[in-house]
Amino acid sequence: MKDFTFDAYRLYLKTIQSTYKHILRFDEYLRLGRKPVSFAMIRHDIDRRPLKALRMARVENEMGIRSTYYFRVKPHVFKPSIIKAIKRLGHEIGYHYETLSDAMGDHASALKRFRQNLEMLRLYSRIDTICMHGRPFSPHNNLDLWRNPETRSRLTTNYRILGEIYLDIDYHDIAYITDTGRNWDQKRSNKRDVVDTNVLASLKNGMGLFHALKNKRWQKIIFQIHPERWSENESEYFIQFLNDTCVNLVKKVL
Ligand SMILES: [Zn+2]
Numbered sequence: 001m002k003d004f005t006f007d008a009y010r011l012y013l014k015t016i017q018s019t020y021k022h023i024l025r026f027d028e029y030l031r032l033g034r035k036p037v038s039f040a041m042i043r044h045d046i047d048r049r050p051l052k053a054l055r056m057a058r059v060e061n062e063m064g065i066r067s068t069y070y071f072r073v074k075p076h077v078f079k080p081s082i083i084k085a086i087k088r089l090g091h092e093i094g095y096h097y098e099t100l101s102d103a104m105g106d107h108a109s110a111l112k113r114f115r116q117n118l119e120m121l122r123l124y125s126r127i128d129t130i131c132m133h134g135r136p137f138s139p140h141n142n143l144d145l146w147r148n149p150e151t152r153s154r155l156t157t158n159y160r161i162l163g164e165i166y167l168d169i170d171y172h173d174i175a176y177i178t179d180t181g182r183n184w185d186q187k188r189s190n191k192r193d194v195v196d197t198n199v200l201a202s203l204k205n206g207m208g209l210f211h212a213l214k215n216k217r218w219q220k221i222i223f224q225i226h227p228e229r230w231s232e233n234e235s236e237y238f239i240q241f242l243n244d245t246c247v248n249l250v251k252k253v254l
Pocket residue numbers: 045046047096132133134
């Protein structure tokens with residue numbers, strides 16, 4: 001079976017489902033007072049191709065799985081009908097923000113845009129959690145928007161946000177498994193999307209990932225998946241493969 005296809009994704013989900021009793025959305029996790037000793041959380045960053053996200057959301061729904069979809073507020077991603085459809089399938093919608101890089105590092109303007117975009121998203125869904133978009137080619141790190149403690153406290157008080165998932169989750173004992181760079185190796189092609197963890201979750205390939213999940217190598221996992229990379233048929237698979245290979249080359253040069 002080819003990796004990065006919907007068939008492979010179904011297999012990973014099935015394996016996670018059979019091994020982890022708790023599959024939590026990020027809002028559910030942040031609301032829990034006492035966290036379970038073992039759990040899985042599935043997170044999707046919708047950087048582009050929102051329709052693909054909807055298809056993946058349906059796959060999960062058919063399997064009885066609920067996850068979290070972080071949407072950018074950009075014309076090619078912000079599609080209200082898709083956002084509403086994913087929400088109706090039982091998934092959480094979050095905000096994948098990038099207003100500091102949009103505002104070229106100007107904090108006041110970035111905060112204003114953040115509030116406006118959040119309000120726009122909230123026209124179509126409840127939004128409880130947010131997650132920065134790590135724009136690889138921008139000099140600005142969007143997490144810096146919350147560097148000032150006063151601004152950060154506004155997140156809960158003014159914007160009614162439960163948490164920024166890079167800042168408000170303690171990752172030290174969580175395996176962070178991500179498809180960034182179209183591989184399962186934490187150390188490659190991963191410029192900004194990194195968390196501070198003691199758990200090494202670098203795998204050679206999809207087979208390695210499958211066995212690790214099946215044998216429950218980790219008690220806690222975050223499975224971070226970009227739907228746009230996953231194909232539903234063979235020809236789409238090769239186009240996506242070439243595309244990701246090019247992006248990785250550019251990142252390497254940078
Ligand atoms: Zn992103």
